[in-house]
Amino acid sequence: MVRFGRCATAVRAAAAGVVVFAAVLSLSVIGAGAARAETDSAAIVSAHEQDPDYQNAPFPALELRVSQTKNLGAQAVRVSWQGAAASTVPNSQNGGENYLQLMQCWGDTLENGVLAPDRTTCQFGGTNAEGARRDRNVDSVDAIAPADQQYSVTTGDVPYTGIPFVSAMKNPETGRNDTVARVVDGKIVPGVDLNTNKYFTQYTTNEVAWAGSSADGTGSVTFETQTVMQSPGLGCGSPQTAADGTVTGTSCWLVAVPRGPGYNRDSPLFWDEWKHRLAVRLEFLPVGNHCAIGAGEQQLAGTELIADAVSSWQPQLCGSDGGDVYTLITTTDADAAATANTSADAPLALTSNALRPAEGQTDGLIYAPLALTSVAVTFAVDRYPSDSAGPEEQAMARQPFTEMKLTPRLLAKLLTSSYTDALPTNSDKQGLGANPQNLLFDPDFRALNPEWADQSIVSPAVADVMVPLGRSEYARAVWEYIAADAEARDFLAGVPDPWGMRVNAWASTNPEIHPNGVGMAVPRDNFPKVDPAEAYSGTDKALNTVTWRPYTNDLAAGAYNALRGDGLNVGEWDPISVPAKWQRKTRDLTGERKVLALTDGSSAERYQSVTASLRNASGEFVRPTSEAMLAAAAAMTASPAQPQVYALDAASAAVREAPSAYPLTLPVYAATNPTLLSGSVRQSYAQFIQYAARDGQTPGDAFGQLPAGYAPLPASWRERALVAAAAISAAGQPATPPAVAAPPASAPPAVAPAAAGGAAAGVPAPAVAAPAATGAVAAALSAGATPDDPDNGPLVSALPLSALAGALAAGAVPFVGRLGRRP
Secondary structure (H helix, E strand, O other): OHHHHHHHHHHHHHHHHHHHHHHHHHHHHHHHHOOOOOOOOOEEEEHHHHOOOHHHOOOOOOEEEEOOOOOEOOEEEEEEEEOOOOOEOOOOOOOOEOEEEEEEEEOOEEEOOEEEOOHHHEEOOOOOOOOOOOEEEOOOHHHOOHHHHHHEEEEOOEEEEEOOEEEEEEOOOOOOEEEEOOEEOOEEOOOOOOOOOOOOOOOOOOOEEEEEOOOOOOEEEEEEEOOOOOOOOOOOOOEEEOOOOOEEEOOEEEEEEEEOOOOOOOOOOOHHHHOOOEEEEEOEOOOOOOOOOOOOEEEEEEOHHHHHHHHHHHHHHHHOOOOOEEEEEEOOHHHHHHHHHHOOOOOEEEEOOOOOOOOOOOOOOEEEEEEEEEEEEEEEEEOOEOOOOOHHHHHOOOOEOOOOEEOHHHHHHHHOOOOHHHOOOOOOOHHHOOOOOOHHHOHHHHHHOHHHOOEOOOOHHHOOOEOEOOOOHHHHHHHHHHHOOHHHHHHHOOOOOOOOOOOOHHHOOOOOOOOOOOOOOOOOOOOOOOOOOEEOOOOOOOEEHHHHOOOEOOHHHHHHHHHHOOOOOEEEEEOOOOOOEEEEOOOOOOOOOEEEEEEEHHHHHHOOOEEOEEEOOOOOEEOOOHHHHHHHHHHOEEOOOOOOOEEOOOOOHHHHOOOOOOOOEEEEEEEEOHHHOOHHHHHHHHHHHHHHHOHHHOEOOOOOOEOOOOEOOOHHHHHHHHHHHHHHHHOOOOOOOOOOOOOOOOOOOOEOOOOOOOOOOOOEOOOOOOOHHHHHHHHHHHHOOOOOOOOOHHHHHHHHHHHHHHHHHHHHHHHHHHHHOOO
16 A cells, blocks of 8 residues: 555656646747737827818817727726827816817717717716816807707707717616716706716716827827726626627727817817817727636635736636636735645735744745736826926926936835825924925925926825825835835934935834834834824814825725826815715816825836836836836845745845846745645646746736736746646645755755856855745745846756756655645
8 A cells, every 4th residue: 555655656746747847848948939929909090080171170180199999998098199289278267278188988870981989978077177068058059060959959048058978878767778968859857967977977087178288289198998897887898798609898989079279168079079089999808707607716815916917817717627716815915825824725825025934833835926016106296387487397287297206215205294294284293393395395306306396286195105004015115125225214213304304203213203202113014104193173073194194995096096186185074964074175187186106016007107216226216117127036035034035135236236126126926835735726726826927927918918017027937936836736645755865064055056147146045944844845946046037048948947847846746745644
């Protein structure tokens, strides 16, 4: 019996080795020769092509470009144009001059034999601004275009036109599309508001009421694309099943209506304006469950940094033969890793850091790198020049800023409520002395960003940076970035900056300054709002710093709020509300936005929000591009406590000598203790990791691909992931561990083999005793690869790495299997 078991184990071990050898070799060779796949669905349309009457259009030479038109979801696209004219800003009397209005519409109609959007299906009017409504009392009956007569009525001497909204949703009583109309059969329907209705309001609409152009007639703006989940009235992305069983999402339109000189008080949906519109078809991915009913289900738990990647991978994973459904529960990385380390069949942990075991425990996790992403500061701030600004700056009014530089000290100021507007109005701010109102008035900031001078931008939303509530490893990474900088450390300790600004004492790390006599611990894994300042505004309901500057739900909300210009600002106290409460201010529209928020690289790309350049350890200011994240990965070193996990160490020479590295680059690892997993769970987790390391690293916007905002893993990292997956899959099989000869006492320290040109070539591997349950695998994952991968690296190292992976997997099967048995 024993001999049979050993024989069977040997066969299984050899098979595992062969499988891993083939998989790693295939990955290495493909990685060496394949070009990066990019899907470019940008579209360009022009007035000359689409407008039969373009010569009489406001901008006859108008050309519009939309950055993405396929595989869309709840995200943003960038709309840019040329051939317009210099804009003037709107006021209370009119919508301004020479600008564009953008909206999303559903459904098709035929115009001159060509499919086009129907203006009654457009989500527009929610801002309820002059020149941006669905209806208006027109000047005279003669001013009503023939095409608008069916939507018009004259009551007394006042003609009125109101374009109805036809929803994509069906009316259950009539079976026809539900319609919000104020003019029916030539009569006004009382109580109907076309601009604020059950399908969209100022809080939910994605319309852009004013998009201005610079002096040369060019401009750009981010536009939020909404699916049926955000706007049921549009229904975009609703699943449609073709005869062959193919499921696609319902397409929609993006429409831009040019508005020329003059008062522009009429709606862009009125025919005289609408006939000059430009339209681009938007193709959406199907919304909803893409997995077969009855498929196996597994749970993932941990960091939200990988949420977009998992969302993209899921349809391909569950669509494969025997594929499972993976449900991601976003929670604290450390908690997820601790559970995976100690609980049977725990969710696969997704973490950016190694486990910090509780006293008496060891780290028995196998770590597989899955993704490379970042934490970023995003901003949406539109120019509002001061009266003293020059004519060139005045001409740029309402245009967005696209560049911002931040140092660790500036980020520390934003996170510690050290600007006066970060505390509630009318609260006690004496402790802040003469500190600036917000970041944009700070001489420290203006010295780095001179183009931001001569602005009069005032808002609490630029006096701090919106952050998520709760604990996370990315919060720890932010504070580690700050704490590694001498200027930022001094500021937190109470040393004023060169212009005299001081830290909010409640957030100081210096116990001699902190009002409680205990300094705030840094680094930390959360973003506390520690100042107890309160404002009452004549009521007994205090407005504290958390109410004044609310937390966001997650990092994605930061980018989304930036896109929409929503600084989560608090308005007046409303005593007649039930219950009475502080009102929330409406979001700022395009041209008036002023928002700073913390987000992640994927969300910033999804919502097309601009990110700040952060100063790295080399003194360079870098944005979170794919190249900058890969440069950071090349400078990462193994954690002293867990050599399977790599991270940026600001004190290391590699980081100081990496000028192009983005300093808040974070890897995401899958982590599990395979000795605590049942067979089916092990195989499912291994399958997930294998997909992520192979097809899941192909950049693109289709299901199964790696979304923008993630950098494709270096080849050596993918190989480590496959080794880990093989070990997880093979663990638990009964066997006897192989005999391994111990090195002689005089042997030199282990040296990590060089991956052709690798940054860590020749650097001694960390001398860390791995837990017994995963020692062999940990050694394989920690010493065999470096983050730096030149173009020919995978091909050069394909064979030896593949052989090594196969051998290690074969060895890991009996080793882990024996330890996994219970008496």
